[in-house]
Structure formats: structure tokens, C-alpha cells
Amino acid sequence: MAIPTLSEHEFIDLYGPHLKYEPAGGWHEQTPDRLVKTHCCFCGVQCGIQLKVKDNKVVGFEPWEEFPVNRGMLCPKGVKRYLQNEHPDRLLNPLLRADRGFRTATWDEALRRTVDAIQKIQSQYGRDAFAVLGGASMTNEKAYLIGKFARVALRTANIDYNGRLCMVSAGAANKMAFGIDRAANPWSDIPLAKAVIIAGANIGECFPILTDYIWRARDNGAKIIVIDPRMTPIARTADLFLPVRPGRDSALANGILHVMVERGWIDADFIDQNTVGFEDLRGLLKRYTPRVTETITGVPAASIVRAAEIWGPAETSMLLHARGVEHHTKGVENCLSYINLVLASGRIGRPGCGYGTITGQGNGQGGREHGQRCNQLPGGRDIENPEHRNFIADFWRVPEPELPHTGLTACEIFDAIERGEIKGLLSISFNPLVSIPDANRTRAALDKLEFYGCIDFFLSETARHADVVLAGSLQEEDEGTVTTGEGRCVRLNQSVTPPGNARLDWQIIVELARRLGFRDYFPYAITEDIFRELAKASKGAIVDYSGMDYRKIEKNMGIFWPCPSIKHPGTPRLFEGNRFYHSDGKARFYGFEYRAPAEDVDSEYPIFFTSGRVVSQYLTGNQTRRIGGLVDQYPEPKCEMHPLLAARLGVKENDPVSVITRRGEITVPAQVVKTIRPDTVFVPYHWPGKKSANLLTNRALDPISKIPEYKVCACRVERAAIKT
Amino acid sequence: MNDYEFFIDQSRCIGCQACVQACMECDTHRGRSMIHLEFVDRASSIQTGPVVCMHCEDPVCAQVCPADAIKQDENGIVHSSMKSRCIGCSNCVLACPFGVPHYVAAIDQMMKCDMCFDRTSIGKKPMCATVCPSQALSFGTREEVYRMRRERPLNDFQFGEQAVRTKVNIMAAPQLDAIEFDIMEHVSEDIAYV
Numbered sequence: 004m005a006i007p008t009l010s011e012h013e014f015i016d017l018y019g020p021h022l023k024y025e026p027a028g029g030w031h032e033q034t035p036d037r038l039v040k041t042h043c044c045f046c047g048v049q050c051g052i053q054l055k056v057k058d059n060k061v062v063g064f065e066p067w068e069e070f071p072v073n074r075g076m077l078c079p080k081g082v083k084r085y086l087q088n089e090h091p092d093r094l095l096n097p098l099l100r101a102d103r104g105f106r107t108a109t110w111d112e113a114l115r116r117t118v119d120a121i122q123k124i125q126s127q128y129g130r131d132a133f134a135v136l137g138g139a140s141m142t143n144e145k146a147y148l149i150g151k152f153a154r155v156a157l158r159t160a161n162i163d164y165n166g167r168l169c170m171v172s173a174g175a176a177n178k179m180a181f182g183i184d185r186a187a188n189p190w191s192d193i194p195l196a197k198a199v200i201i202a203g204a205n206i207g208e209c210f211p212i213l214t215d216y217i218w219r220a221r222d223n224g225a226k227i228i229v230i231d232p233r234m235t236p237i238a239r240t241a242d243l244f245l246p247v248r249p250g251r252d253s254a255l256a257n258g259i260l261h262v263m264v265e266r267g268w269i270d271a272d273f274i275d276q277n278t279v280g281f282e283d284l285r286g287l288l289k290r291y292t293p294r295v296t297e298t299i300t301g302v303p304a305a306s307i308v309r310a311a312e313i314w315g316p317a318e319t320s321m322l323l324h325a326r327g328v329e330h331h332t333k334g335v336e337n338c339l340s341y342i343n344l345v346l347a348s349g350r351i352g353r354p355g356c357g358y359g360t361i362t363g364q365g366n367g368q369g370g371r372e373h374g375q376r377c378n379q380l381p382g383g384r385d386i387e388n389p390e391h392r393n394f395i396a397d398f399w400r401v402p403e404p405e406l407p408h409t410g411l412t413a414c415e416i417f418d419a420i421e422r423g424e425i426k427g428l429l430s431i432s433f434n435p436l437v438s439i440p441d442a443n444r445t446r447a448a449l450d451k452l453e454f455y456g457c458i459d460f461f462l463s464e465t466a467r468h469a470d471v472v473l474a475g476s477l478q479e480e481d482e483g484t485v486t487t488g489e490g491r492c493v494r495l496n497q498s499v500t501p502p503g504n505a506r507l508d509w510q511i512i513v514e515l516a517r518r519l520g521f522r523d524y525f526p527y528a529i530t531e532d533i534f535r536e537l538a539k540a541s542k543g544a545i546v547d548y549s550g551m552d553y554r555k556i557e558k559n560m561g562i563f564w565p566c567p568s569i570k571h572p573g574t575p576r577l578f579e580g581n582r583f584y585h586s587d588g589k590a591r592f593y594g595f596e597y598r599a600p601a602e603d604v605d606s607e608y609p610i611f612f613t614s615g616r617v618v619s620q621y622l623t624g625n626q627t628r629r630i631g632g633l634v635d636q637y638p639e640p641k642c643e644m645h646p647l648l649a650a651r652l653g654v655k656e657n658d659p660v661s662v663i664t665r666r667g668e669i670t671v672p673a674q675v676v677k678t679i680r681p682d683t684v685f686v687p688y689h690w691p692g693k694k695s696a697n698l699l700t701n702r703a704l705d706p707i708s709k710i711p712e713y714k715v716c717a718c719r720v721e722r723a724a725i726k727t
Numbered sequence: 728m729n730d731y732e733f734f735i736d737q738s739r740c741i742g743c744q745a746c747v748q749a750c751m752e753c754d755t756h757r758g759r760s761m762i763h764l765e766f767v768d769r770a771s772s773i774q775t776g777p778v779v780c781m782h783c784e785d786p787v788c789a790q791v792c793p794a795d796a797i798k799q800d801e802n803g804i805v806h807s808s809m810k811s812r813c814i815g816c817s818n819c820v821l822a823c824p825f826g827v828p829h830y831v832a833a834i835d836q837m838m839k840c841d842m843c844f845d846r847t848s849i850g851k852k853p854m855c856a857t858v859c860p861s862q863a864l865s866f867g868t869r870e871e872v873y874r875m876r877r878e879r880p881l882n883d884f885q886f887g888e889q890a891v892r893t894k895v896n897i898m899a900a901p902q903l904d905a906i907e908f909d910i911m912e913h914v915s916e917d918i919a920y921v
Contacts, residue, residue, distance in 0.1 A: 030757035063752060066857045077858040079748040207741030211860035218739050218861060222877050236741035239773055618743045632748050646770070656770070677771045 005452040005468040009104045011692060017104065018462035019092030020624075024631035027060040027089035038065055039498040043081040044140065044478035045621045047362030047488035048072065048212045050081050051560075054479060054498045061088035061479055061498055071560055072190065072487070078211035079619050079633060086630045087477055088499065092461050094474035095503025105472065110504065110514075117429070117471050118518045120454035121157065124427035130407075134161035134416045134425045138432025139169060139362075139370030140622075141508070142483030142495060143548075144530055146366065147381055147537035148512050149431060150374030153407075155399055155524050156516040160410030161425060163377040165433045165622075167413035169326065170367045171376075171708040172334025173360035179335070180342045180591050181577070182584030183545050184383060185368065185490040186359030187351060188321065189563065189575040194219035195355025198317035200228045200310075202341055203252065203327015203714070207236030208618040210325075210361050210488070220321075226313045230255065231327060232613060233643070233685060234678035243309055246680050248301035249611040250715035252328045254597035256340035258296025258307045259314065260347055261288045268315025270349025277581040277589055278346055284594035291597075299597055301680070319355035320348060326363060326615070330713040334705045336595040346590055352578030362488035364622070365478070369486030372546045373537050377410035381537055382544025391544075398540055399524065412709035414439055414702055420448040431458040431475065431508060436465040437623035437691045440700035440711045441666045458511055463625040464691040474505040481507050482530050484556060491561035491575075494553060509533060542567070545584060600715045601703030602665070604682070608717035610648070611683040612664060614696045615714075620689035628689065637687075640694050641674040644720070645681035649673060652720055659723040662686060664716055667698030670723045684720055688713070730868050733842065733856060734880055735777065736898035740863035742766065742775030746855035753843050753854045761807075761840045762855055763826065777864055779855060780805060780827045780840035782894035788819035788828055788839075797837070803894045804844050808837040824886045842895075872898075881906055 007014070026033075035055035042049045051070025055063040064085050066075035087093075097113035098105035108116075124133050135153040137146060146164070153162035174184040181187070193199065193216040206213050217237060221227055229238040230245045230252070238244045247255050263269055264285060274281045293304035300307075314320060322345050328337040342358065350356035362368045374381040374395075384391035386409055396403035411419055417439060419425040439445045449455065449468040457469040460477050479498040486492045501507060509530065516525045527533050531553055542549035550566040550573075562573040583590040604611055619636035621627045628634060642660050644652075654660055660673045662684060671686060671694055679685055688696040701716040742764065750760040763778040786805045789797040796812035797819060799805045808819070815835045819828045828839040843853035851857070856866035865872075872880055880896035883905040899906060 025758060032754045032757075066854075068852075068857065073860075075852075075857045076860045076862075077745055077749065078743050078860050079745045082745055082748040082752060082858060207743065207861070211741060211743045211745065214739075214741050214861040219875070222875055234773060236743075236773055236775075240738055618741075632751065636744055636748075674769075676769060676773075678773050 005455040005470060006450045007467040008100065008102065009467070013104065014462070014467050020628045021091050022631035022634055023086045023090050023629060026062040026086065028057065028062055033057050033062050035062060039496050040067055041479065041496045041498060042485065042493055043077070044084055044365055044626070045080045046210055047364060047367045048210050049365060049485055049487040049493055050077055050212055052077060052081060054085055056498050059499045061085045072491070073212045076212050076215060079636060080621055080627060083630045083632050087626055088479060089502070090461070090629055092629055093502060093505070094460055094462060094472065095505055097474055097504070098472040100470045110506070113471050113473055114514055114518055117456045117473070117515060120427055120456070120470065121429075121519065124454060125157070128426050130158045131160050131410065132425055133157055133159050133427040133429070134411070135159065136413060136416065136428065136430040136433045136435065137162070137164040137375040139164060139166035139364035139367045141366060141370060141432045142481070142485055143366065143369040143373055143492070143537060144483045144533040145431070145508055146370045146375045147373035147540070148509050148533055150381065151399065152512050152516050154374075155401055156519045156521040158405060158407055160407035161377065161416055161419070162375060162410060163413045163416060164370060164375045165413060165435070165438060166364065166367060166371045166376070167709060168438055168711065169363050170360070170371055172329035172331070172705055172710045173324070173338050174371055175335045175708040176338030176342060177360070179593060180339055180346070183577065184371070185564070185577065186488055187577045188357035188359055189489050189491070190216050192355050192357055192576065193217060193321050194223055196220050196319050196321040197225050197355070198228070198314050198320040199225050200230065200314060200320070200322045200344065201237065202230040202322070202324040203329070204323055204325035204361055205231065205235040205327070205615060206361070209363065209616050211618060213361065228310050228313060232611075232680045232683050243306060243313060245302045245306055245310060248680065249613050249683055250331060250600035250603070251300040251597065252331070252337040253333060253340040253595050254291065254296055254299040255302060255307070256337070256344055257288055257291040257597065258293060258300065259310045260343055261291040261296070262293060262308050262311035263315040263344075263347060264288055266311065266315060268311065269347045273349030273581065274347065277583070278592055279587070279589050280592035280594070281347070284343060284592045287594040287596065301682070314344060314348065317348070317350070319353070320350045321355070322358045323361055325361045327714060329360070330710060331715065332601045332703050332705050332712045333595070333598060334710045335707045339593040340595055343592055343594070346592055352576065352581055357576070359489065366485040368488055368490060369484070369492065372486065377412055382541035383546035384544050394543070395540065412704070414704060414709065414711055417445055417448045420451060423451065426452065427454040428452055429456045429458070430465070434463040434465045434623035434625050436468070437695060437697065440697050440702040440713060442695050442697045443667055444702065458508055460505065461625055461629065463623065473511050474503070475508040475511055476501045476505060481509070484534060484553070486564070487561070490563045492548065492551060492556055492564060493561040494557045601712050602701050602716045604717045608664065608719050610718050610720055612662065612699055612716050612718035613683055613685050613714050614688045614700060615685065617687045617689065620687070622689065623691070624689040640671050640686050640690050640696065642671050642720070643674045643676055643679045643685040645679050646675050646677060647681040648684070649675040652722055654722050661721045661723045662699060662718050663721065664699040664701070664718045666701065669694055669696070669698055684718065731852070731866055732869055733779065733853065733895040734865045734867070734872055734898055735779065735895060736863050736865070736876070736878060737774070737776045738878070738898070739861040740775050740777055741861045742773060743860060745858045745860055746777055746864055749854045749858040753846065755845045759831070759838060761829070761838055778825060778827060779864065779895060780842065781825050782842060784892045784894065787822050787824060787891070791818045791822040793818060800844070804842050805839070806841050807839050810836055813837055824884070824889070824891055877901075
């Protein structure tokens with residue numbers, strides 16, 4: 004039973020989060036032994052950065068101004084990321100569950116215990132009773148490896164990843180509309196656009212570097228439209244701000260397109276020659292007059308018309324979205340509804356014209372391409388497509404019938420653990436106790452596991468439940484590649500080696516595979532061996548990396564896939580010449596009637612609850628809640644609410660408020676601000692335990708992407724009696 | 728880099744504090760940030776304003792220093808107080824029209840933005856302007872700013888009777904040629920004058 008054996012305070016005393024403020028060796032001037040050109044470990048922008056290394060320790064950073072994407076720019080997380088190195092909380096040895104807490108173990112003991120548990124559970128309950136969870140902060144190499152490990156060494160169908168909480172709605176929509184799952188344009192197209200729609204993307208806080216791209220577009224005369232229930236930093240000076248009611252995005256997109264159609268601001272030739280499905284959509288749009296759309300979305304009719312006036316006749320344009328429209332039970336429908344605005348305009352596949360979803364995790368793009376998703380094989384191949392199955396089965400030298408079929412998605416894996424169907428779990432780069440909605444259920448499910456093994460560098464809140472913790476590697480301790488939000492595969496260089504007895508993540512996975520009897524299937528001596536294999540595995544697929552190698556990637560400061568041959572320069576901009584990736588070469592319109600979120604407001608729970616990030620924290624904070632400067636910047640979650648709502652509740656700035664949903668309750672200080680809709684409250688999600696926003700959120704899934712509905716549920720808010 | 732200048736554009740700022748965090752990391756700053764970044768009025772707006780030292784041509788902080796501890800170098804950079812002279816009186820803190828200097832009790836000395844002279848003197852940009860994701864803080868040539876930006880740089884300020892010209896520029900609407908701050912604009916008309 005994977006129940007934690009210490010109290011929360013005892014765990015924090017032993018394993019943190021403790022705050023680190025100073026570099027190894029202190030603040031005095033240190034001449035580094037070398038500067039290592041690599042990338043930030045956080046969001047999908049993957050800024051270039053140089054890490055200062057002295058005596059096998061990372062002691063600081065220096066901006067890397069030659070890297071073209073960020074040109075030296077960094078957000079506060081990028082500036083302070085180096086403080087993870089030499090951190091007092093760093094796991095230096097494998098740990099085994101003891102009567103109280105953990106005890107240090109040898110690698111042989113820890114690996115033996117893990118392999119024994121895998122074999123016992125799989126022989127007793129079947130192969131699929133052991134699940135694997137990966138993450139999109141991992142390199143392409145590790146994403147490929149963990150997928151192959153699950154399918155070949157464990158032969159379990161149940162392998163999925165934390166990108167299921169992040170990118171999958173956009174990914175599914177991209178495949179449906181375009182036949183390919185990648186942002187259509189390099190970010191260098193943003194400043195060339197004359198109209199920019201940013202829907203559900205808090206760019207200033209989640210992808211800060213892209214702000215400069217937006218502002219450069221504005222300097223060039225672009226009109227900026229921001230769609231968000233909160234006035235985010237980029238919304239403040241936007242030309243048009245549409246404060247949409249949570250959960251109404253598809254209706255808003257329909258409303259804007261209704262006006263475009265009515266005014267004739269569509270590219271009929273493009274639609275006729277290069278797309279399928281517009282006539283059906285046109286019929287559906289009729290009902291979404293500005294008036295009707297205003298009623299659904301809470302956005303004034305005049306603003307909807309104004310959005311169409313800016314977007315419709317624009318000479319060039321870019322539409323960007325992120326989790327704000329994707330984290331919904333109709334996440335795929337929302338994305339497709341916004342894609343309709345792009346396709347109807349005909350402005351795609353040209354300089355300054357296009358579309359992109361902005362990936363949230365470090366390898367949000369690459370992490371979803373190489374086979375750690377439950378429905379996908381390397382090269383973005385489909386696990387149920389016989390041709391794709393045969394190719395990969397042959398490539399891996401396993402009989403095709405032995406290759407597992409589609410497994411459960413991340414949230415469904417926890418549902419299955421809850422039901423007692425999955426008994427064992429191995430996770431890496433994932434902190435589900437903090438990140439999956441309805442955290443009380445996640446905790447209870449973890450407690451039920453017969454075995455839980457976790458590969459991590461810090462002891463996350465989830466890892467406290469583990470039977471075995473395998474001390475793995477930080478990003479700067481290994482080399483490899485990641486693929487950024489614009490589809491650019493970039494090279495990470497190793498800065499230092501893992502400290503103590505910690506090991507490289509991939510070596511831990513390979514060693515488990517060997518001990519399970521699959522030595523010959525995982526014959527890697529160095530990290531690049533894995534890259535060579537994944538590149539080969541992608542050959543002929545849509546997600547084609549086969550023309551890339553480490554030297555080429557590094558020399559070109561990244562290569563955009565598809566890159567099908569060694570002479571091929573890569574593909575920064577997709578759809579040039581209006582060629583889409585469906586077999587007929589055409590893009591697809593999909594029209595959707597607006598439907599309500601899984602849980603809408605009612606008289607008992609009358610306020611919308613929504614969640615998101617702050618600029619100084621990353622995901623569940625397992626890394627960033629240990630860095631002093633970042634924690635000081637925004638120490639604990641607050642509940643943002645409008646003064647009109649605050650007055651009704653009798654709440655003043657900093658008063659403790661309880662936010663209550665059908666699933667849980669948290670008490671945090673109020674932040675009374677005019678920058679959020681009065682019918683909505685917002686609490687960021689980076690914290691665990693009693694301050695976890697995901698105690699409140701709703702684990703209702705999009706039927707296609709299986710993304711949970713983080714961005715809207717119903718709550719009530721009360722002034723709390725006790726000061727927090 | 729002699730023709731490089733510093734430009735601040737508050738309208739671009741997203742309040743991310745990359746500048747604050749990065750300022751600490753500059754080798755000579757040793758963990759102490761010397762930049763200010765504050766919400767103007769968080770209750771009503773998310774507007775934030777980053778402020779570095781404006782490096783006045785005739786620095787007010789130096790004028791009021793009784794110990795002659797604040798020096799301007801040949802490049803026009805106004806430095807933190809000299810440790811050997813500073814008496815920690817905070818005259819500079821009170822007198823600066825931009826609110827820049829800090830008195831740091833732990834070292835009994837005034838510290839302020841030195842425009843990363845250790846970096847600029849070897850051809851690098853100041854740390855804050857290098858990392859700033861929105862380029863609200865930027866370091867470049869005037870020509871480039873005129874070519875690339877909508878707003879125009881200004882470095883003349885009028886504080887009541889006092890005119891101040893600075894090395895650092897503020898980006899403002901093209902029609903402005905000086906920025907005036909007058910408290911009377913914010914004082915209600917029925918005030919009883921003494």
C-alpha cells in the first residue's frame with residue numbers, strides 16, 4: 004500500500020521544499036571553468052542560455068544572445084533555474100520505503116525491488132495492471148525510451164504522460180484540421196502579422212519571451228486582440244480585449260466568424276480550393292449573431308463585431324492559443340473553432356500568416372511525438388493503424404501482435420487505480436498529486452497502489468507515496484534534444500554530471516529493461532544512440548526527424564521537423580503552397596454548436612472557478628518552489644476576485660476566503676482586483692496540499708483528447724473565519 | 728557600444744521581474760537587486776513600472792550628498808556611494824526625483840543601479856535589458872529605436888521648478904517633448920492655499 008509514512012511536516016523537514024537563494028560557493032565573483040550553451044528547462048519556448056560551470060557545479064548563468072529565438076532574453080524562472088543545482092533537497096541516492104519515511108538503498112536493491120514488483124504484479128494481474136507515466140519536461144530521447152520501455156519491456160498498454168494535461172486538445176485539433184500536429188509557423192512570423200488573436204494564452208506570464216514578438220508586431224502596426232477572462236499583462240495594452248466568460252470559447256469564435264461571413268471577409272477561393280467542410284459550417288454559424296454570442300459569452304456584441312473588423316480584412320495575421328481554450332471538455336472543439344477563423348481568412352502558410360498553439364512544457368511538442376502517449380507510436384504514428392504498427396514492431400524486432408494497443412490516458416489511469424484495476428505504477432517527470440484535478444481522489448488512488456516506483460531528482464509530493472524512489476537526473480546533468488513550441492528541435496548540452504549516487508534517467512530505464520530480460524532491445528552506450536534510433540524510427544512518418552543529428556541541430560541552432568533527409572534543411576513554416584497533410588492535401592473545417600462546460604454555475608455554486616500559472620512558478624512547483632527568489636516573488640496562491648464580487652461577499656484585500664466546489668475546499672487570501680470578470684475567481688495551481696487549486700477542479704475529460712476541464716468549474720466563495 | 732543607450736518603455740512591461748531576478752546575478756551585485764519594479768495600483772490594473780537609475784546629467788543624489796560619496800564617471804554613470812565616504816544619511820534616497828537609491832542598513836551604504844558598468848565596459852549590455860522578455864528595458868542605438876518603435880525617447884523631465892536631464896530615456900507618445908510631473912494636477916481644486 005503506497006501510503007506515506009511520515010507527516011507532511013516531516014517530509015518537508017527531510018526533503019523540502021527548502022529555499023535556495025545563493026549559487027554554490029556563494030555570491031563572490033567566481034570565474035567559471037566553462038560556459039555551456041544549452042536551453043532553459045522550463046516552458047515550451049526553450050530559451051537559449053549559457054550555464055556557468057565551476058568544479059562540476061552550476062554557479063550561475065550568462066545570457067546567450069546569439070540564440071535567435073530569445074536573443075539573450077529570459078524570464079525570472081530562466082534566470083534562477085540554475086539554483087536547482089547543488090540544491091539541499093537534491094536526491095543523491097535511491098530510496099526505499101521504510102517503516103517511517105525512506106531509507107537510503109543501493110542501486111541494486113532499489114532496481115531489484117522495482118523489477119520484482121513489476122514481475123509480481125504483471126504475473127498476478129496481467130500486463131496492463133502495471134502502468135507507466137512519463138512527462139513532457141523530458142527530452143525527446145527519454146520520451147522515446149519510456150514509450151519503448153513500456154511497450155517492449157513491460158508490454159503494458161497503459162503508458163501515458165503529463166502532456167495529457169496540457170497539449171492534447173490542440174494536438175488532436177491540429178491533426179483533424181491540418182493532418183499534422185505542430186504549430187504552423189515559426190515565431191518569427193508573429194512580428195510580420197498585421198492582426199494577432201491571442202486566445203486563452205497568458206503570454207506575459209507563461210511564455211514571457213514571446214511578449215517581445217507580440218510587441219514587435221504592434222510596433223509594425225499590428226492590431227492585437229486578447230481573449231481571456233482575466234486582464235493579463237498583454238491584455239492591458241491590447242487594441243481589443245474580449246473578457247470571455249469561462250467555458251464559452253467555441254461560441255465566441257463562431258460569433259466572430261459569423262460577422263466575417265456576413266461582411267464577406269472570407270477568402271472564397273482559398274476555401275474552395277484548399278479546404279473541406281465550409282458549407283456545413285456556414286449553416287451552423289447563422290445562429291451566432293453578435294447579439295446571441297454576447298448572451299452566451301458575456302462579451303459585448305460591439306466587441307465581437309470589432310474583432311471581426313480587425314481580423315477579417317487584415318493583410319497578414321497570426322492566431323495563437325494555449326491552455327485557456329484547450330483545458331475544457333470541449334477543448335478540441337474550441338481549438339477547431341478558432342482554427343476556422345484562420346482557414347476562413349485563407350491566411351496561412353505564408354510569411355506573417357498562420358497559426359500556432361503555444362506549448363506549455365519544456366518539451367510539450369517533442370514529448371508528444373515519440374511514443375509516450377497511450378495511443379501513439381514513435382514518429383507520431385497511430386497505434387491502431389496496422390501499417391504503423393507493423394513498421395514499429397519490425398523496427399523494434401517484436402512480433403506485431405505483442406505490441407500493445409491503445410491504453411488509458413493519464414487521468415483514466417488514476418480512475419483505473421481507484422477501481423483497483425491498475426496495481427502498479429512507475430512514473431517519471433510527473434507530479435500527479437498536484438497536477439491532476441480532484442486531488443483528494445488522486446491521493447486516495449495513490450494509497451491503493453500495491454507498488455509505486457518513481458524516478459525523480461527532488462522528492463515530489465507524489466513521490467512521498469512511493470515504495471522506491473530512483474534518484475534521477477536534472478536537465479543540465481544530461482544531454483539530448485527537445486522540440487520547442489514552434490517545432491524546432493534544439494540541442495541540450497550536459498553541464499555537469501549527476502551528484503552523489505544519482506544516475507541519468509535514461510540509464511535507470513535501460514537498467515530496468517535489462518533486468519527485465521530485454522538487454523538486447525536497449526543497446527545504448529550514450530544519449531545520442533537513443534536519438535539516432537528515434538530519428539530512424541520516425542523515418543517516413545509525418546513527424547519525421549530522420550534527417551537530423553546532434554551536430555546538424557547544434558550548427559543550425561535547431562531544426563524544424565519534418566526533416567526527412569540529411570540534406571533537408573527542415574521545415575520552419577508548414578503549409579506553404581496551401582499543401583496540408585491530409586491525403587487529399589486539403590484542410591478541414593469543423594463546426595461545433597456551443598455546449599456548456601461539464602459543470603456550469605448554478606444557485607448552489609454560482610461563481611466560475613478557473614486556474615492557471617504565475618510567471619515565477621512552473622507546473623507543480625517541484626522545481627520552482629525550491630528556489631528562494633522565485634518563491635519570494637509570489638509566495639503562496641491567492642484568490643483573484645473583482646471588487647464587485649468581493650463587496651457582495653464582504654471580502655477585503657488579503658482576507659482569507661474559502662473556495663468550495665463539489666470536490667473540495669481551499670482557503671487562501673483574497674486579491675481584490677478589477678482585472679478579472681466579476682463572475683469568476685482565479686487561483687494558480689502550483690501548490691500542493693491544502694492550498695492546491697486541483698482540490699477544486701473537475702476531472703471531467705474532453706471526449707477526444709481526454710484533457711481535463713481545468714479552466715472552468717463551479718464554486719462558491721466564502722469569507723473564512725481564520726487567518727491563513 | 729559607445730552609441731548604445733538605455734530605453735525604458737513602461738507600456739511594454741509585463742511585470743515578470745526577470746530584471747529584478749537578473750540584477751542580483753550580475754557579478755558585481757552579488758545577490759542584491761538594484762532595480763525597482765512595482766505595481767502602479769494592482770487593485771485597478773496590472774500595470775507595472777520598472778525603474779533603473781536614470782543617471783542624471785547633473786545627479787541630484789550627488790548634489791545633496793554631504794559626504795561627497797556619490798561619483799559620476801567619465802561615461803556619465805552615477806555609482807553607488809563610496810564605502811569609505813558614505814555616512815548612511817539617506818539624503819540621496821530622499822532627494823532623488825525618481826526614487827532610485829536604496830539605503831542598505833546591513834552594509835550602512837547607499838546602493839543603486841550602476842547600469843552594469845562591469846558588463847557595459849566590456850561590450851555587453853546591462854543584465855536587466857539583456858534578459859527583459861518584453862524589452863520594456865532595452866539597450867541599443869537611438870537610430871534603431873526610431874526605426875523599430877512607435878514611441879519616442881525622452882530624457883527631459885520637469886519636476887515642478889526643477890529640470891532634470893538624464894542619460895536614460897523613457898519611451899513616450901511621439902507628441903510629447905518633455906515629461907512634466909506636477910502635484911497640482913492631482914490636488915483637488917478646493918484645497919485651501921496657505
